[in-house]
Amino acid sequence: MRSSDVTTALLPALALPALSLAVALAPPSEPRQDGPGFLALPFTRTLNTPRLRSRQDVDVPLYNVTTISYLVELSIGTPGQTVRVAIDTGSSELWVNPNCKTVNTNDEYQDCVTDGQYNPDDSSTFHDLESRSSITYGIGKVELAYVTDNVALPNSTIDLKNIQFGAAIATQDLSEGILGLSFGNHSNPRALPYANLVDQLVMQGVTKSRAFSVALGNQDLDDGGVLVLGGLDTGKFSGALATLPVLGPQLGENIPRYWVQLESLGSTINGKTTTYSNSKIPVVIDTGSTLCNLPSSIVQDMVRDTNAQVDSQGDVLVQCSIANNNAAFNFAFSGVTISIPWSEFILPIPGSTTQCVLGVSPSSSVVLLGDSFIRSAYIVFDQDHMQVSMAPWADCGEHQQAIGSGPVGNVQGACNSSSSTNTTNHNSGSSLGGPGWVMLSLLGMISFVFASL
Ligand SMILES: *[C@@H]1O[C@H](CO)[C@@H](O)[C@H](O)[C@H]1NC(C)=O
Ligand SMILES: *[C@@H]1O[C@H](CO)[C@@H](O)[C@H](O)[C@H]1NC(C)=O
Ligand SMILES: *[C@@H]1O[C@H](CO)[C@@H](O)[C@H](O)[C@H]1NC(C)=O
Ligand SMILES: *[C@@H]1O[C@H](CO)[C@@H](O)[C@H](O)[C@H]1NC(C)=O
Ligand SMILES: *[C@@H]1O[C@H](CO)[C@@H](O)[C@H](O)[C@H]1NC(C)=O
Numbered sequence: 024m025r026s027s028d029v030t031t032a033l034l035p036a037l038a039l040p041a042l043s044l045a046v047a048l049a050p051p052s053e054p055r056q057d058g059p060g061f062l063a064l065p066f067t068r069t070l071n072t073p074r075l076r077s078r079q080d081v082d083v084p085l086y087n088v089t090t091i092s093y094l095v096e097l098s099i100g101t102p103g104q105t106v107r108v109a110i111d112t113g114s115s116e117l118w119v120n121p122n123c124k125t126v127n128t129n130d131e132y133q134d135c136v137t138d139g140q141y142n143p144d145d146s147s148t149f150h151d152l153e154s155r156s157s158i159t160y161g162i163g164k165v166e167l168a169y170v171t172d173n174v175a176l177p178n179s180t181i182d183l184k185n186i187q188f189g190a191a192i193a194t195q196d197l198s199e200g201i202l203g204l205s206f207g208n209h210s211n212p213r214a215l216p217y218a219n220l221v222d223q224l225v226m227q228g229v230t231k232s233r234a235f236s237v238a239l240g241n242q243d244l245d246d247g248g249v250l251v252l253g254g255l256d257t258g259k260f261s262g263a264l265a266t267l268p269v270l271g272p273q274l275g276e277n278i279p280r281y282w283v284q285l286e287s288l289g290s291t292i293n294g295k296t297t298t299y300s301n302s303k304i305p306v307v308i309d310t311g312s313t314l315c316n317l318p319s320s321i322v323q324d325m326v327r328d329t330n331a332q333v334d335s336q337g338d339v340l341v342q343c344s345i346a347n348n349n350a351a352f353n354f355a356f357s358g359v360t361i362s363i364p365w366s367e368f369i370l371p372i373p374g375s376t377t378q379c380v381l382g383v384s385p386s387s388s389v390v391l392l393g394d395s396f397i398r399s400a401y402i403v404f405d406q407d408h409m410q411v412s413m414a415p416w417a418d419c420g421e422h423q424q425a426i427g428s429g430p431v432g433n434v435q436g437a438c439n440s441s442s443s444t445n446t447t448n449h450n451s452g453s454s455l456g457g458p459g460w461v462m463l464s465l466l467g468m469i470s471f472v473f474a475s476l
Contacts, residue, residue, distance in 0.1 A: 061229075061230060061251055061252060061253035061254030061423065061424075061425045061426070062176050062179050062181055062229065062251070062252045062253065062254075063249050063250070063251040063252075063254065063256060063421075063423050064095045064096070064176065064177065064249065064250045064251075064252070091239075091242065091394070092109055092134070092199060093109060093110050093239055093248060093310060093394070094107040094108060094109050094110070094138065094199065095107065095108060095110055095202060095250055096177045097174055097175070097176065097177075097202070098174070098175040098176070098177060099119065099141045099146070099172055099173070099174050099175075099188075100141065100143070100145065100146025100147075100148060100149060100172045100173065101146050101147045101148040101172075101173055102145075102146075103173075103175050104139065104140075104141050104142065104145065104146065105139050106119050106120075106138060106139040106140065106141050106200060107137075107138040107139060107199075107200070108138070108199065108200040108201055108202040109199040109200070109201050109202065109311065110202050110204060110237070110250055110310050110311075111201050111202060111203050111204060111205075111309070111310055111311030112204045112205055112237070112281055112308055112309055112310045112311065112404060113203075113205060113280070113281075113307065113309035113310070113311040113312060113391070114158070114160070114201060114203035114205055114311060115203040115204075115205040115206055115207055115214060115215045115219050116158060116188070116189060116201070116203045116215065116219060117174075117186070117188040117189070117200075117201070117202050117203060117219065117220050118158070118165055118167050118188055118189030118190070118191055118200055118201055119140070119141045119188065119189070119190060119191065119200040120140050120141055120190050120191040120200065121135055121138075121165070121191055121194045121197045121198055121199060121200055122191065122193060122194045123135035123136050123198065125194060125195065125196075126196075126198040127196070131198040132198070134198060134199070135198040135199065138199060138200065141172075141190060143170060143172070143190060146172055148172050148173045148184075148185075149170060149171075149172045150170060150171045150172070150185070151168070151170055152168075152169040152170060152171060152187065153169075154168070154169045155167065155168050155169070155192070156169065156189065158189075160197070160311075161312070161389075162196055163194070163195055163196035163197040164194070164195045164196070164197070165189065165191050165193070165194045165195075165197055165201075166191065166192045166193045166194075167189030167190060167191050167192060168189065168190050168192055169187055169188070169189055170187070170188065170189075170190050171185045171186060171187050171188075172185075172186065172188075173185070173186065174186040174188070174220070176252075181229050183220075183223050183224070183227050183229070184227065186220065186223055187217050187218070187219075188220075201311070202220065203219060203220075204220070204221055204235065204310075204404065205279075205280060205281065206219075206221075206278065206279045206280070206406055207219030207220075207221055207222040207233075208222065209222045209225075209233065209406070210233070210279055210406050211278060211279055213277055213278055214278040214279055221233050221235065221252075221406065224252055224253065229252070229253065230252055230253025230254075230426075231253060231425065231426065231427050231428040232253065232405065232406075232407040232408070232426060232427070232428050232429075233405070233406035233407045234253060234403060234404065234405040234406065234407060234408075234426045234431065235250060235251060235252045235253065235254075235403070235404055236250070236251045236254065236255050236256065236401065236402065236403040236404070236426075237249075237250055237310060237397065237401075237402050237404070238256060238259035238260070238401050238416060238418075239310070239394060239397050239398045239416075240398065240416070240418065241367055241398050241399070241416070242367060242398065249421075251423060253425060253426055254423055254424055254425045254426055255403060255423065255424055255425075255426060255431070255434060256401075256421060256422060256423045256424075257422040257423075257424065257434060257435070257436050257437040257438075258418070258419050258420040258421050258422035258423075258436075258437050258438065259401045259416060259417065259418060259436070259438070260401035260414035260415060260416055260417055260436035260438060261414065261415055261417040261436045261438040261439060261440040262359070262414050262415060262435070262436055262440060263414065263433040263434065263435050263436070264359075264401075264403065264412040264413065264414045264431060264432075264433055264434045264435075264436075265356060265357065265358030265359035265412065265413055265414065265433070266358070266410050266411075266412045266430070266431065266432075266433065267283045267284065267356055267357060267358075267410060267411050267412070267413065268283075268284075268409060268410055269281060269282060269283065269409040269410055269411055270282040270283060270284060270305050273305050274388065274389065279406075279409075280307050281307055281308045281309070281404055281411055282305045282306070282307050283305070283306060283308065283356065283411050284303070284304075284305055284306075284356065284357065285302065285303065285304050285305070285306045285354060285355070285356060285392075286303055286355045286356055286357055287299070287302045287303055287353075287355045288302040288317075288321060288352065288353065288354055288355070289302065289352070289353050289355075290324075290325070290328045290350060290351065290352050290353065291350065291351050291353060291362070292328060292348070292349070292350040293348075293349050293350070294349075296353070297328075299320075299321050299324040299325075300320065300324075301318065301320055301321070302321055304318065304390055305390070306390050306391055306392050307389070307390070307391040307392070308391070308392050308397065308402060308404070308411060309391045309392065309393050310393070310394060310397055311393075312391055312393030312394065313370075313382075313393055313394050313395065314382050314383055314384045314393050314394075314395055315382060315383045315384070315391065315392050315393050315395055315396050316383070316384050316385075316386035316389055316390055316391045316393070317383050317384075317385065317386065317390055318385070318386065318387070318390060319385035319386075319387065322339065322383050322384070322385040325339070325352070325381065325383060326339060326381075328350075329341050329345055329365065329381060330342070330345075331381055333385075337384055337385050338380055338384070339380060339381035339383055339384070340378055340379070340380060340381075341369055341378075341379050341380070341381050342377060342378065342379070343369065343371065343375075343376065343377055343378065343379040344377070345365050345369065345379075346365055346366035346369060346379075347366075348365055350364070350365045351363055351364045351365065352365070352368055354392070354396060356413060359413050359414060359415070361396070361399050361400045361413070361415055362399075362415070363395075363396065363399040367395075367398060367399055368381065368382045368395055369381055369382065370382060370395070382394075382395025382396070383395070398416065399415065399416050400413050400414070400415065400416050401413065401414050401415070401416045401417075401436070403426070403431050405426070405430065405431055407428075408429075408430040408431075410430060410431070412431050412434075414436055415440065417436065417438035417439070417440070418438065419437055419438035419439070420437070422437045
């Protein structure tokens with residue numbers, strides 16, 4: 024599992040000039056009217072033991088921790104070729120075909136091969152855009168050739184035409200293709216000079232707005248994770264969705280990301296609640312990052328509370344037994360607090376029954392909330408209305424509905440609260456009800472295709 028690509032923007036490594044060429048060459052997409060309006064995709068959740076690395080800027084192998092990859096299945100080309108890609112709200116582009124031979128461990132190799140590869144020569148709808156680029160993530164890098172082809176979504180009739188994406192030419196430290204769900208050219212041509220998958224879902228009439236929702240589910244579940252494109256699943260949260268504005272670009276960047284204001288972070292230990300100093304900060308919500316990257320002063324407070332040790336690489340090592348403590352970290356946003364029990368905020372280290380890793384890493388620059396946070400939340404990302412809506416994650420079955428073209432309101436979850444989280448419920452009249460969503464399950468078929476790069 025890589026860390027976020029958010030740091031990419033801080034490096035001059037993005038090959039944006041190369042991308043502009045691709046825009047000129049991209050064929051126009053055909054509008055379509057027959058989509059059901061939303062699509063829910065369950066995730067395939069792969070348990071793997073990649074090397075966890077702490078710093079975005081230092082390529083140091085650290086502990087082998089067990090993490091979960093959140094993959095969705097796509098069917099690319101004609102006839103369709105099945106590939107699985109990791110969902111990433113921290114980046115904007117779709118690419119496939121990591122070079123499995125360059126990964127670090129046997130497990131990663133097996134997962135990489137199982138995810139499948141796309142062979143353009145076997146597709147009658149493939150077009151070569153004759154343009155190349157590279158993406159440098161926080162960890163890992165891909166060099167890619169831009170192509171267009173049709174992309175079908177599983178268990179639906181949705182078959183998007185002429186989608187631009189990357190076929191990897193070379194990869195470093197990446198064992199999974201990536202589906203970037205951040206901003207495409209509609210929101211800001213500087214974010215990306217072509218329409219990405221989120222844009223195309225609207226352009227081709229599948230969804231009514233550039234909005235989708237994510238429930239990863241907790242660490243123990245074998246399934247239950249779901250990505251709903253253009254829709255919501257009220258069976259995945261309790262209380263009412265709280266709506267947060269997406270903040271403008273931060274860190275001197277000029278491109279939009281899913282930045283929201285964290286009002287405070289603190290802990291509740293045996294009923295005693297503390298708020299950490301200087302914890303009112305903008306954070307990026309990034310499903311592509313295993314851990315949360317937080318300022319070191321906050322990490323120091325968490326270290327003190329959990330009696331942790333920080334090793335020389337910045338890993339926060341804790342006793343696994345803290346999972347039994349009556350304690351939680353509280354991430355407070357305007358209108359909703361996500362309380363994460365310590366048992367959900369630690370990652371096991373294979374081969375060790377006593378030592379675990381806390382789901383944070385100190386960062387002096389990019390502050391983001393990764394999977395260790397996101398598993399405890401249900402999150403709606405809405406680019407058209409520049410808002411992120413959030414509620415505590417729960418699981419009480421499937422209750423899917425379209426978001427439609429208006430903003431998501433304070434929709435009430437179908438589940439009973441499993442914690443003492445307190446949210447207020449104003450019914451502001453949501454725009455739910457029309458067609459316009461797609462559910463992508465994060466569960467999938469396995470295909471065995473060997474890397475041929
Ligand atoms: C991580 O796992 C790999 C392969 O399983 C092994 O070679 C390596 O020594 C492990 N590293 C640590 C720090 O445990
Ligand atoms: C985005 O790029 C697509 C080509 O991928 C183009 O058709 C569309 O007009 C562009 N939209 C904006 C707002 O720039
Ligand atoms: C929620 O709690 C109420 C009252 O305890 C119960 O009747 C209902 O079935 C519960 N709903 C779910 C989804 O668990
Ligand atoms: C939730 O907040 C309301 C009003 O602020 C308060 O009356 C109620 O006791 C709270 N409930 C819980 C479970 O904390
Ligand atoms: C498609 O639906 C079948 C039957 O419900 C299910 O078993 C399978 O996992 C689904 N595939 C995907 C990729 O969602």
